[in-house]
Amino acid sequence: MSTESNVAVSRVSPAATEPIARGFINAIGGRLGRYARVGTQKFWTPLRVLVLTSLVFLAIGFLTKANCIQGVRAEDGSITLDWSGNRQYVSACYNDLVPLYGGRGLDQPGFPYAYSWVEGDLTRYMEYPVLGGLYQWIAGILTRFTYPVVEAIPFHSIPEVGLYFIISALGLGFFWVLVVRMVAELAGNRIWDTVLVAASPLVAVHAFTNWDTPAIAAAVGSLLAVKRGSPLWAGVLIGLGTSFKLWPLYLLGAFLVLAIRSGKMRSFLVMVGGTAVSWLVVNLPVMIAYPDAWYEFIRLNSTRGAEWTTVYQVLDRNIPLSLNNVEALNTVSFLLFLGACIAIGVFGLMVRRRPRVAELAFLIVASFILLNKVWSPQYSLWLVPLAVLAIPRWRLLLTWMTVDAMVWPILMWHMLGADNMGIPHGVLDIAILARDALIITLVVLVVRQMLGRCPDRVRDAHGGTDPLSGVFGEQDRRRLVDARTTGVHTPAGTGGTR
Numbered sequence: 001m002s003t004e005s006n007v008a009v010s011r012v013s014p015a016a017t018e019p020i021a022r023g024f025i026n027a028i029g030g031r032l033g034r035y036a037r038v039g040t041q042k043f044w045t046p047l048r049v050l051v052l053t054s055l056v057f058l059a060i061g062f063l064t065k066a067n068c069i070q071g072v073r074a075e076d077g078s079i080t081l082d083w084s085g086n087r088q089y090v091s092a093c094y095n096d097l098v099p100l101y102g103g104r105g106l107d108q109p110g111f112p113y114a115y116s117w118v119e120g121d122l123t124r125y126m127e128y129p130v131l132g133g134l135y136q137w138i139a140g141i142l143t144r145f146t147y148p149v150v151e152a153i154p155f156h157s158i159p160e161v162g163l164y165f166i167i168s169a170l171g172l173g174f175f176w177v178l179v180v181r182m183v184a185e186l187a188g189n190r191i192w193d194t195v196l197v198a199a200s201p202l203v204a205v206h207a208f209t210n211w212d213t214p215a216i217a218a219a220v221g222s223l224l225a226v227k228r229g230s231p232l233w234a235g236v237l238i239g240l241g242t243s244f245k246l247w248p249l250y251l252l253g254a255f256l257v258l259a260i261r262s263g264k265m266r267s268f269l270v271m272v273g274g275t276a277v278s279w280l281v282v283n284l285p286v287m288i289a290y291p292d293a294w295y296e297f298i299r300l301n302s303t304r305g306a307e308w309t310t311v312y313q314v315l316d317r318n319i320p321l322s323l324n325n326v327e328a329l330n331t332v333s334f335l336l337f338l339g340a341c342i343a344i345g346v347f348g349l350m351v352r353r354r355p356r357v358a359e360l361a362f363l364i365v366a367s368f369i370l371l372n373k374v375w376s377p378q379y380s381l382w383l384v385p386l387a388v389l390a391i392p393r394w395r396l397l398l399t400w401m402t403v404d405a406m407v408w409p410i411l412m413w414h415m416l417g418a419d420n421m422g423i424p425h426g427v428l429d430i431a432i433l434a435r436d437a438l439i440i441t442l443v444v445l446v447v448r449q450m451l452g453r454c455p456d457r458v459r460d461a462h463g464g465t466d467p468l469s470g471v472f473g474e475q476d477r478r479r480l481v482d483a484r485t486t487g488v489h490t491p492a493g494t495g496g497t498r
Helices: 003-009 019-027 046-066 084-090 097-103 130-151 160-186 188-198 201-206 213-227 231-242 247-262 265-289 291-303 311-318 326-350 357-371 377-390 394-415 425-451 457-461 470-486
Strands: 071-073 079-081 116-119 122-125
Touching: 019 394, 046 160, 046 188, 046 201, 079 160, 084 394, 097 130, 097 160, 122 291, 130 160, 130 213, 130 265, 160 188, 160 213, 160 377, 188 377, 188 394, 188 457, 201 377, 201 394, 213 231, 213 247, 213 357, 213 377, 213 470, 231 247, 231 265, 247 265, 247 326, 247 357, 247 470, 265 291, 291 326, 311 425, 326 357, 326 425, 357 377, 357 425, 377 394, 377 425, 394 425
Parallel strands: none
Antiparallel strands: 071 079, 116 122
């Protein structure tokens, strides 16, 4: 029997493990029978169903932002963006793409890191890492090139920035579909867990709030590269992801723990080398040609205060903490995250069963988001694929993602201000604490899962092995093969004790 057939036969149906899925499955025909042949559908394969589902939710995500790209035609025939009546807050359609088009000079010819403006007594530059800035720049070029075609359409009311949003969203949507495609492969015999990525409420709210999906795609791609046995390409993708957003770099911590436990330090060093080289290839030209602009990302993040939805702001709104001391805030948040990373590393090395890649990655990224002084609401998207791969409990994950998505409209309502009938901060604080509590619950469950105190559904579906471990899990796979050859049963979840 082929490998593909083996995977199909051992595929886990959500009807067997997820109560929340059974109602839907019963509505479309019920569970598979005992003799049903899995994997024989010619067209509606799981992957195609998942991609279609992701496109539906991306379309919903686009519609949630569409009210912020409408324009109004002036008497002279020109069309300008219409954000009258606090439209961006009332409609909860605010996104960074629209205001930054003109605010970062993307509506003009020229390189984005050569553009600057004066803000008070400070000269400001593009504040995004290099690949993020280049993505915005390319979208701006396409917009200026194609907008004359839109202008030729009679009676249209799309401003130039509206077309920029559409073009940017198409690219961001592509990267999310790519994430779904890769997670479907990473999920292995639990491919239907990927529906939680494709149909996440957070996608409907934040897919187009900022430029996060390329970094997520790079991070997930690095996991896939490791699974396929290529630490070098995993490192290259981590370096590229870090050139979009900083957080993919933290995945190296997860692989360091696994490298120490499995004795595969050479593979880890190859990964680190790939990360460094790809990051330098992207960053060095801008670093040399526009040093002040390249440094802007670091400068801004070191001088900005706590963001609206962080635990620091919640405490400050209720128990004033004097968050004006940014240096102290930087120190506290850094030391807390450093302490969390050390704890995760020590725990990952000491726990009896070798941790899975997704478990460690989820713990590290969740700790960063929870403890960082900045939690832009779209950051929660980072956790979606990692959480699904680490702890695929549908009911709990959907509860977290729904509550997390609701933080956004509540935040927008609060930002209207008291004069515009905005809600008091207490309502926002409750939503934030509920979101944080659910993520902490996921963290606790992952820790318990690593300790063997609750079932590990991923290992159970893959013969007690980690399907993402690649070279770092060869011992587990050899042990499984030996057990099958000798007929000795290895209980699921007990492999990888080193």
